[in-house]
Amino acid sequence: MRKAPPRFPKGRFYVVMKDRNGEGAWSQDLLPAQGPRARGDGELRERLVEMRGIRKSFPGVQASDGIGLTLARGEVLALLGENGAGKSTLMNILAGLYRPDAGEIHIRGERVRIESPRDAAALGIGMVHQNFMLVDSMTVAENVVLGQRGLPFVPDLRAVKRRILELSARYNLSVDPEAYIWQLSVGEQQRVEILKLLYREADILILDEPTAVLTPQESEELSAVVHRMRGEGKAAIFITHKMEEVMTFSDRVMVLRRGRVVAEKTTADTDPKELARLMVGREVLFRVEKAPFTPGEPVLELRGVSATDDRGLPALRGISLSCRAGEILGIAGVAGNGQRELAEVVTGLRAAKEGLVSINCVETTNASPLSIIRRGVAHIPQDRNQVGAVGDMSVAANLAMKGYRSRPLSSGGIIRPSRFRDLARRLIELFKIATPSTETRIKFLSGGNIQKAILAREIGACGSLLVAVYPSRGLDIGATEAVRNELVAERDKGRAVLLVSEDIDELLSVADTIAVLFEGRVMGVFPAAEADAERIGALMAGMEEGGKRT
């Protein structure tokens, strides 16, 4: 048995880092260790990872309930399961962030104890988390070597950069080693996370919902990287909610439900329908029922709206759109083409530099967020952890954050906590939010359940317009189906829905009208019934209708 190293040996410097939720603080070593890590080479065993009888409970939930998992060299295992099934928990155990209550872990046939991410790294295990863990104010190269063992006190960053360029060429992961993290898009940040693992020569890679934030092209690139690594004898565990990705990425699939393994299949022997059924425990209809499209008066109107992004660069360039009552206007486009800014301008969170915004025929250009909320506008924001929910407040408080200004949640400036709880119980029931109690701090819910809570609150507060930015991102198929049905229900109630999505199938099945955004411009607007995926795809890539690139 390997003896776990002490967590903070003397005479070393550490940086303590936190992920974006402020959770999972861990420390990283800045000074060199002795030599290259010892590995049982020579006798390379087929089985890289074996987890047996892993159990882990959190107050009120059994997140892992006796899970066994194996991973062989050169294999890609897809981990599938509903929101809150315990996928991230299991992987965090393997990566040394959580310790299991019971169970054994064997790496290359040897029983090990993984007490910290450093232990995991020493064993060649690397994880890309659901929320990235990079230091914003440092460069790519600095982030890559941060926490590296065997690093001299003043690292030779030139050599590091060379190595990064080498790796990025080999795996086709283009990143500028000198760029600062805050300058990078989400997709680029993820490349940095992967480079970090490659740099460390990790051969057991864990990717927790890596594609949730990626554009379809970026997902394909990632798939190529994973295949290449597999060819080199590395192995990967891959979490996703998208069935097509399971089929294209993986060799084997394991399905979790409520902390238990409910099925294990060879990918070639299964199909998306079966997997969906195994995951949810019932048949999933990948179909949305809609009433006929009978649009009413325009609710949201934008005329020539321009705005800049956080760095002051133009993000919207003269957008004109209109969304009518009883209509779902789908905004298609590769992430980062102005979608977020569009939603923020509509909801008053970002100033419009030019143009007019009006809601129900009243001009609301640059009105305060509160006055826009008062006009019955609800908003499901892109950033659910920092903006949509307040992690350290209870589920009940988070659910009350739209309605607390008026009866029944408050009267005369006084809030009624018991009514907060009543509301929370109702919404938890209605939207099937998995939480131990109404008083649990919301950051302890799984990613998908946090999103469900935000959705429940916003839909409840919607009076005339619902702005939904990637509402089904990170949701399991059951929840995705539920979200789509909710959006359609809002439309059928006569509300206008602005739906930002990068999932073309979602737009085609849910939206009535589709507008494609590219570099802050509207490339085209057409009824969803007349659209096809190829045409949307071409417009998303900046091709004009004639087929030439702008």
Place this chain on the structure above:
Amino acid sequence: MNIHFEKRKSLSRTALVLVPLASLAASLVLTGIILILSGADPFATYRAMFRGAFGSFRAFTETLVKAIPLTLTGLGVSVAFRLKFWNIGAEGQLTVAGVAAAAIALFLSPFLPAWALLPAAVIAGALAGAVWAGIPALLKTGLKVDETLVTLMLNYVAILFSEYLYYGPWRDPKGYGFPGTAPFPEAAWLPRIAGRAHAGLWVALALALFLWLLLARTRWGFELSIIGNSPRAARYQGIAVERNIVLAVLLSGALSGLAGAFEVTGISHRLQQGLSIGYGYTAIIVAWMSQLNPLAIPFVALLMAALLVGGDQVQMAMGLPAAMGFVMQGMILFPMLAGSLFTEYRLKIARA
């Protein structure tokens, strides 16, 4: 078997009460070691301290005298801390309030009816405290100037300004050169309830209850906790973040200001040297130890006051430095900070 920490889902109520008590116990042990090292008998010292703080009616009222400003400044500091506005300027806010109250009491008595003099002085004090806190609040929300530095620096400005006044233009000509203003007219004296303890006690207790209700039960309190946890989320919910931070910090300054106004109108009846014995700094310990809970603050303030008064007594009775009271205060803070781990985390024992 292995033991480790795990983050709690909700703050443990038991831990919220136990941690401060355990820190107190730990600090007694730690201070005991220091006492032994300096050649004193810790038990005798603690007994003397306790007797000094609670041993007689007079002693108890003296403890109350110190508990009142500690409660008020503790409340003030905790309001700001809840918004992650690190107001360490309660000392300065208290001092300018003393100056403002003195100005009213000294110079406005010919123009005001007698009954109005005291309320005017107290209100002026609270307003001055608010203004003094408002400066860093506006600098922070308007220009993103770090509030920690500004509030700290303004402490020195306030203290030196008050010294200038009672050494210079406001010095009592009949005061035999003693640094201080002339005594206030009696109309500006705050009534006393026992010994030197004054009616500010009732105000402080009422404000603690009021503040708790304000934070836990009102819409504004709910908005403040959203802002304190995540300003970006607050903005998204339509809450005017900057304005509310400024308002809450004004409230924070006003509370500390009340403490200063009560000190001059209730205790010294003049502005003089020694207006504050570091209440504004001890308030930070009070606020942390109460976990920013207004209902806990009066009790913690009483405890801290007892340490101060008891420390003085130890000096007289046992020949130990009075600073021993401060040493104990510091000693409480360390276990307290370590102990807050237990309110956020719990120990988990696992068999592996």
